[in-house]
Amino acid sequence: MEKLREMLDICIRHQTVLGYSLVSLLTVASEHIFSSVLFRCPCSSWNMLYGSVFLLVPALILFLLGFMVHARTWHLLTGICPREKRCRSGPRETSTRCCPVLMQVAARAAVAPLTWVAVALFRASFYECAASGSSLLKNLVCREKGGEACQELLFQIPCNEKLSEKIPGELQAQSQLLGWLVITITVTGYLIATCVSHCRSPVSYLQLKFQKIYWQKEWELFEIKAKEHATRLAEINTNSFFEGTNQEPIGTPSNEDWWKIS
Amino acid sequence: MEKLREMLDICIRHQTVLGYSLVSLLTVASEHIFSSVLFRCPCSSWNMLYGSVFLLVPALILFLLGFMVHARTWHLLTGICPREKRCRSGPRETSTRCCPVLMQVAARAAVAPLTWVAVALFRASFYECAASGSSLLKNLVCREKGGEACQELLFQIPCNEKLSEKIPGELQAQSQLLGWLVITITVTGYLIATCVSHCRSPVSYLQLKFQKIYWQKEWELFEIKAKEHATRLAEINTNSFFEGTNQEPIGTPSNEDWWKIS
Amino acid sequence: MEKLREMLDICIRHQTVLGYSLVSLLTVASEHIFSSVLFRCPCSSWNMLYGSVFLLVPALILFLLGFMVHARTWHLLTGICPREKRCRSGPRETSTRCCPVLMQVAARAAVAPLTWVAVALFRASFYECAASGSSLLKNLVCREKGGEACQELLFQIPCNEKLSEKIPGELQAQSQLLGWLVITITVTGYLIATCVSHCRSPVSYLQLKFQKIYWQKEWELFEIKAKEHATRLAEINTNSFFEGTNQEPIGTPSNEDWWKIS
Known part of the structure; x- marks a missing residue:
């Protein structure tokens, strides 16, 4: 094992x-x-x-x-x-x-x-x-x-x-x-x-190595967070549709924010 | 496993x-x-x-x-x-x-x-x-x-x-x-x-990725919710038929609402 | 499994x-x-x-x-x-x-x-x-x-x-x-x-999907309920026949009602 x-x-x-x-x-x-x-x-x-x-x-x-x-x-x-x-x-x-x-x-x-x-x-x-x-x-x-x-x-x-x-x-x-x-x-x-x-390259070798590790970790965490956020958003929307209630929307990043991190 | x-x-x-x-x-x-x-x-x-x-x-x-x-x-x-x-x-x-x-x-x-x-x-x-x-x-x-x-x-x-x-x-x-x-x-x-x-595309790559995840989650949740809702509705209807009682109907989204989410 | x-x-x-x-x-x-x-x-x-x-x-x-x-x-x-x-x-x-x-x-x-x-x-x-x-x-x-x-x-x-x-x-x-x-x-x-x-079709795609789920659930529930109701009715009738008692009949839907739901 x-x-x-x-x-x-x-x-x-x-x-x-x-x-x-x-x-x-x-x-x-x-x-x-x-x-x-x-x-x-x-x-x-x-x-x-x-x-x-x-x-x-x-x-x-x-x-x-x-x-x-x-x-x-x-x-x-x-x-x-x-x-x-x-x-x-x-x-x-x-x-x-x-x-x-x-x-x-x-x-x-x-x-x-x-x-x-x-x-x-x-x-x-x-x-x-x-x-x-x-x-x-x-x-x-x-x-x-x-x-x-x-x-x-x-x-x-x-x-x-x-x-x-x-x-x-x-x-x-x-x-x-x-x-x-x-x-x-x-x-x-x-x-x-x-x-x-x-x-x-403007950075040193070890820094480059660190960057690679950081990018990979960031990507993994982004995926997990995005999945969580999407689930929460979807749950709220479907609930409000079937039950007729009108919950306040949770904060979603704006288009501008998305541009910046891309 | x-x-x-x-x-x-x-x-x-x-x-x-x-x-x-x-x-x-x-x-x-x-x-x-x-x-x-x-x-x-x-x-x-x-x-x-x-x-x-x-x-x-x-x-x-x-x-x-x-x-x-x-x-x-x-x-x-x-x-x-x-x-x-x-x-x-x-x-x-x-x-x-x-x-x-x-x-x-x-x-x-x-x-x-x-x-x-x-x-x-x-x-x-x-x-x-x-x-x-x-x-x-x-x-x-x-x-x-x-x-x-x-x-x-x-x-x-x-x-x-x-x-x-x-x-x-x-x-x-x-x-x-x-x-x-x-x-x-x-x-x-x-x-x-x-x-x-x-x-x-009007949105950035990461936002597109997020959208895909969201649509998938929404679809899954919609199916689960729809099944639940349908079961409840069917139970009420058959009960009221066999027992002659006349329960108040639970709220079902109107046709207009259905158009909007499609 | x-x-x-x-x-x-x-x-x-x-x-x-x-x-x-x-x-x-x-x-x-x-x-x-x-x-x-x-x-x-x-x-x-x-x-x-x-x-x-x-x-x-x-x-x-x-x-x-x-x-x-x-x-x-x-x-x-x-x-x-x-x-x-x-x-x-x-x-x-x-x-x-x-x-x-x-x-x-x-x-x-x-x-x-x-x-x-x-x-x-x-x-x-x-x-x-x-x-x-x-x-x-x-x-x-x-x-x-x-x-x-x-x-x-x-x-x-x-x-x-x-x-x-x-x-x-x-x-x-x-x-x-x-x-x-x-x-x-x-x-x-x-x-x-x-x-x-x-x-x-007069309804949207998602509503159609919901309808299909509803019909299926209704049919399942109708079968279960009908079986229950029939068992109860048969029990009462045979009981009243063998024991000579005359229980009040439980409500059964009239013929008119049956036509409507068909």
Whole structure:
């Protein structure tokens, strides 16, 4: 029992890491399903389009979904239009305030799509299909041999294993090297971004740590209090409706107060 | 026991997401059953009609069912006609009030049909059947060869796997690309709509959160109170019927009051 | 234990939906049994009659059974004849009062037969048998070829799988398209009817909800009270019979009172 609680404690403390791992695992699994069950390279002039769509469109969709899931996006956007009119701040100041948060959200939303692209490049089937239809490869390979027939042969590469041995191109190797490149760039980018943001922070490391703990606690307490308050308010309203009595309303924070704490 | 309750709590908190996932899973399962058990492409001039019906009609039916299930539709429509006559508001004001709610309901009702269409396009059998009977493909492929015989061959594509290799057309690839297009448009549309609605909201994010909690609590309390009130009322009425006594009626809210809280 | 009670609660809340699902499932199962065990297309001039009977007569029987099961039919009809004689209301007023209720009962009784027809059309065996004997198909197909022999061939379609490939007609496709048509019309009809009835209701949505709860509670209490009252009455009567005493009768509602609450 003690051990179980400890395990849960560890899980809760590292929930962000665990969450991203889960997302990545799901991405890998779905990539496996897509590339083995649905993906059939047409082996014709559609190769380029078909391969690129399977490589990039799911990543785009995952990125958009990531934006939708992160609560901070909405925290930031809610009521930005009417607030703009009331106009305490010009558009430039707003963009200065929003930009870092948006970049943070984008960085978090990019975990799943980058996993997709990397895994897809390592498996190489999408890239092979797309590259075999590209005009770049055609120019590279088909200079010496007859154009049309060579093109047809290139299109058949993903469907015919023997062909890929005859024709030089090393598509699979290219794909996996690209995969390593994507991972390297991603990790380096994350590291630099974290360095810069920490370096420019106006507060010290321990204070930052304290802030994080404080925000989390505040959020928890806000939820509990809001639930209590809502229950009390609802009880009063329904009672006064059914019994015809007219109780005095309890104090609810005004709109202005809500703006300030957001 | 503690853990179980926590699990239930998580389920309740994410019930919308879980609900949509369940609906989507059911749609995928039924699509599988339909396309493997019932679907037999006639391989004749009926191809186009038959394929399109299997692709689009179930989606239409799911959309209508979605409308029927969502309580908000009825909340909105109930008594709109007699209320119109009493005429506090002109028709234009009513449409302004109804439009966003209707769009919200439509967006929710569209989850299942869009899943159907996307999955059906990925499986490609419906689209292949429909496209093999389309006059567009005939014009594209049959220009060089003899018209009638070529048309007959095209009709046979979905029933004969060897044929589909000879005749270019890449129907499966087209179908899956269309599937990706549908998904991309859907996700982008949802994201933009949510952005706009959040952006134009007159209240802040935390207040919105509080409102949601309040509405839920109010609804729960309303149900409990209504049940209590109904029991009391029914008891009084049946008693007065069997015993002939004539108890004074307890206060019940008037029709006008009901209109106001709706 | 808690969970079990919750499950039961959910079942009771959604009992109409569960009931219709059960009815539909039973219909599907019985359709399967009928069409695989009992149905043998005669492959002669009886085809048309035999197929139509298997397609439509069970649906008619299910519709009549549906009428018999629904309690409201009897609630409405009981005593309508003697009451008519006493004649508070003309026949026109009665029909105005009965019409919406009758339509509601008909809509509920139509669930099972429509399921039957839709499933039978999707399986296509009944329709194939009926259509192969129809004179419409004969006129369509047999114009060029010799009349009598062609007719004989047509009759043999459901019994001979090779024939159906030679003769165009796409009976299975037609049958399934008809099935989709039936389902689409049904769902659209239900949606429109519900819309209209909700739209013309004189009370608001929440009041409607309250009314439903009230009726249910009243019915429950009426049953309990009626049982109590009947027990008391029976006790008094048997007692007074065996012991010869003549207790004063307890108040029982008069016939007039009963009419009013019905």
